[in-house]
Amino acid sequence: MASVLNMLLVVVLALNLYLLGNSRLSATIRIVAAQGALIGVMPLLVHQQVGLAAFAVSVAAILLKGVLIPWMLMRALREAQIKREVEPLIGFLPSMILGALATAFALAFASHLPLAREHTSHLLVPASVATVLSGFILLTTRYKALSQVIGYLVLENGVFIFGLLLIEAMPLIVEMGVLLDLFVGIFVISIIVNHINRAFSLQNTPRFGEQKD
Amino acid sequence: MAYAMILLPLVMAALAFALPSNRWRPWLLPVTSLAHGALVAWALAHPALLTQSSWLVLDPPGRLVLVLVSVLFCASAFYTVDYLRRRAEHPNSVFCVCFLTFLSMMTLVTWSHHLGLMWVAVEATTLVSAPLIYFDRTHNSIEATWKYLLVCSIGIALALMGSFFLAYASLHAGLDSSLTFENLLENAPALSRPWLYAAFVLSLVGYGTKMGLAPVHIWLPDAHSEAPSPVSALLSGALLNCAFLAILRIYHICIATGEGTFTSGPLIGIGLFSMAVAGLFMFCQRDFKRMLAYSSIEHMGILALGLGIGAPALFGTLLHILNSGLTKGVLFLSAGNIYHAYHSKSTDVVRGALRRVPLSGALFLTGFLAITGSPPFGPFISEFSILNAAFGASHYWAAGLFLFFLFLIFIGMGILVLKVVQGHPSEAVQSSSYRDGGLTCVPPLLLMALVLLLGLYIPAPLDTLIRDAVNFLEVTP
Numbered sequence: 188m189a190s191v192l193n194m195l196l197v198v199v200l201a202l203n204l205y206l207l208g209n210s211r212l213s214a215t216i217r218i219v220a221a222q223g224a225l226i227g228v229m230p231l232l233v234h235q236q237v238g239l240a241a242f243a244v245s246v247a248a249i250l251l252k253g254v255l256i257p258w259m260l261m262r263a264l265r266e267a268q269i270k271r272e273v274e275p276l277i278g279f280l281p282s283m284i285l286g287a288l289a290t291a292f293a294l295a296f297a298s299h300l301p302l303a304r305e306h307t308s309h310l311l312v313p314a315s316v317a318t319v320l321s322g323f324i325l326l327t328t329r330y331k332a333l334s335q336v337i338g339y340l341v342l343e344n345g346v347f348i349f350g351l352l353l354i355e356a357m358p359l360i361v362e363m364g365v366l367l368d369l370f371v372g373i374f375v376i377s378i379i380v381n382h383i384n385r386a387f388s389l390q391n392t393p394r395f396g397e398q399k400d
Numbered sequence: 401m402a403y404a405m406i407l408l409p410l411v412m413a414a415l416a417f418a419l420p421s422n423r424w425r426p427w428l429l430p431v432t433s434l435a436h437g438a439l440v441a442w443a444l445a446h447p448a449l450l451t452q453s454s455w456l457v458l459d460p461p462g463r464l465v466l467v468l469v470s471v472l473f474c475a476s477a478f479y480t481v482d483y484l485r486r487r488a489e490h491p492n493s494v495f496c497v498c499f500l501t502f503l504s505m506m507t508l509v510t511w512s513h514h515l516g517l518m519w520v521a522v523e524a525t526t527l528v529s530a531p532l533i534y535f536d537r538t539h540n541s542i543e544a545t546w547k548y549l550l551v552c553s554i555g556i557a558l559a560l561m562g563s564f565f566l567a568y569a570s571l572h573a574g575l576d577s578s579l580t581f582e583n584l585l586e587n588a589p590a591l592s593r594p595w596l597y598a599a600f601v602l603s604l605v606g607y608g609t610k611m612g613l614a615p616v617h618i619w620l621p622d623a624h625s626e627a628p629s630p631v632s633a634l635l636s637g638a639l640l641n642c643a644f645l646a647i648l649r650i651y652h653i654c655i656a657t658g659e660g661t662f663t664s665g666p667l668i669g670i671g672l673f674s675m676a677v678a679g680l681f682m683f684c685q686r687d688f689k690r691m692l693a694y695s696s697i698e699h700m701g702i703l704a705l706g707l708g709i710g711a712p713a714l715f716g717t718l719l720h721i722l723n724s725g726l727t728k729g730v731l732f733l734s735a736g737n738i739y740h741a742y743h744s745k746s747t748d749v750v751r752g753a754l755r756r757v758p759l760s761g762a763l764f765l766t767g768f769l770a771i772t773g774s775p776p777f778g779p780f781i782s783e784f785s786i787l788n789a790a791f792g793a794s795h796y797w798a799a800g801l802f803l804f805f806l807f808l809i810f811i812g813m814g815i816l817v818l819k820v821v822q823g824h825p826s827e828a829v830q831s832s833s834y835r836d837g838g839l840t841c842v843p844p845l846l847l848m849a850l851v852l853l854l855g856l857y858i859p860a861p862l863d864t865l866i867r868d869a870v871n872f873l874e875v876t877p
Contacts, residue, residue: 346560357516
């Protein structure tokens with residue numbers, strides 16, 4: 188099981204880099220959907236026997252992260268009628284390199300933290316930290332409101348990966364609460380994105396700029 | 401009891417949603433607030449009611465914040481009735497539903513005794529308060545809502561990571577922990593240290609974002625200045641303190657390990673930095689609601705500083721939660737009245753508030769004196785107590801900087817407040833229809849009276865409440 192899980196985690200890390208280097212918004216939404224679905228499968232692989240909690244979390248996460256949220260974002264994208272990210276603060280290639288550095292840093296950082304014996308065989312902690320950092324890079328360097336939402340989703344995915352270590356310790360209702368909050372958050376955000384779109388016609392967040400300090 | 405307190409506003413929210421009348425719907429808010437206040441008073445009088453289940457326990461610091469939330473909500477609710485009457489052209493059903501749900505979620509934060517549940521509740525407060533900020537539907541309010549949602553969601557995601565780290569600290573130590581605070585506190589000495597340190601830092605940054613500590617405060621000035629005034633009063637007085645409560649609970653676990661001194665440095669540093677940022681930005685302000693927002697950042701900084709100083713400053717810090725929260729209520733509500741009298745937030749237009757709206761102008765001026773720590777108001781007592789503790793615990797540098805920033809902020813805020821209240825209003829302004837009325841002036845007036853009372857004399861039940869909280873937080877294994 189651990190080897191399958193590690194393979195999936197490596198794919199997740201590769202998707203992070205792919206996201207950082209991609210300029211087409213519809214492609215980035217698809218990538219984040221794929222990442223979400225992959226992560227949704229993981230609760231089934233972390234432990235030897237699959238409990239009801241893990242199963243429920245897995246189904247909810249796949250539906251939410253892999254289907255529902257990407258669908259909402261795609262709709263927002265269609266209504267906004269934009270295709271590409273404008274040239275970001277840090278170019279696509281440099282941000283990819285930054286992402287690779289972040290992954291290396293995550294591996295180094297994770298090796299300093301003590302892990303329980305049953306968790307030493309897989310890459311959950313470094314993958315989680317690297318994904319959170321990739322989310323941060325997306326959030327801080329991209330201009331379009333939708334790209335920033337995608338950055339937030341990647342960050343949430345990173346947190347979710349870490350949560351896999353705790354899938355038995357965290358009660359089911361809390362896991363569900365976390366997913367529900369994410370869903371409502373994205374729902375409200377996509378409504379606001381639509382309004383931004385109507386009000387500003389272009390969705391560049393820095394274009395706001397009316398309120399400086 | 402917990403269920404009653406949390407479900408009551410939700411039921412009322414459903415009722416508000418079902419009620420077709422735009423005119424009568426807002427009256428549900430004061431009704432709910434009075435019922436909620438009665439429930440809080442009843443629960444505090446009967447300690448047996450304070451434990452609902454292992455997940456829902458009203459711990460002593462939670463009681464303090466719950467009292468503040470309930471009082472401020474009551475004042476804002478009455479004020480909102482008049483506010484919405486003046487904005488009759490806007491449909492207000494979403495506003496009322498979110499306003500009531502907001503109360504429910506803040507109540508849940510104070511009751512939650514489980515690491516995960518608390519996180520869910522804090523995140524929920526962000527989501528239900530976003531539509532409140534967006535009430536005006538202007539460009540600026542969209543921008544403010546967007547920043548609020550995105551920045552707070554990111555902060556809260558980091559806090560979730562912190563909560564997970566804390567949970568792992570207990571898992572790694574081989575503890576069969578249920579992640580309730582009671583359990584975590586009992587097992588604190590056994591928690592794995594590296595995970596605990598990382599958890600503390602992430603929680604401080606995460607919940608600190610929500611609390612408005614610099615440098616992660618960027619959403620706060622926009623949200624506070626764009627939101628309708630009663631919402632700003634709740635955001636600043638109640639919500640920020642709910643986030644502080646979350647930090648307080650994580651801090652408590654760190655202290656309970658017996659080696660909690662590592663928390664002191666980051667808290668003092670971030671606290672003083674917030675005060676410095678607030679002081680600097682106050683000088684170049686022309687928007688008086690924005691100035692109040694920076695003042696909120698300052699007071700959150702003071703709370704973090706007080707917590708960093710530790711046990712001797714705890715009494716002052718907990719008292720300051722009440723004092724600063726109530727005074728912020730006065731300031732935002734009276735600032736709202738001034739805004740309605742002039743239809744502007746800029747000091748270029750707003751002059752002579754004492755002549756134009758005498759009562760609101762006077763409240764704004766008194767509120768300023770109170771919030772900057774002038775005697776005989778409440779914040780003076782709590783700030784003095786924190787300062788005293790800082791010297792007592794030989795944090796001389798921190799104490800000196802604290803005094804310096806207070807002085808700086810007094811001057812910066814004073815310049816702006818005097819511009820607003822003194823002088824003569826221009827002719828064009830005289831025509832606006834707003835006059836000080838009962839619903840808009842009595843709530844801030846009562847809050848002001850409370851702030852004055854807290855400065856002169858702390859009633860015995862409140863004293864017990866704060867001392868209970870101090871004793872609770874000082875428990876070491």
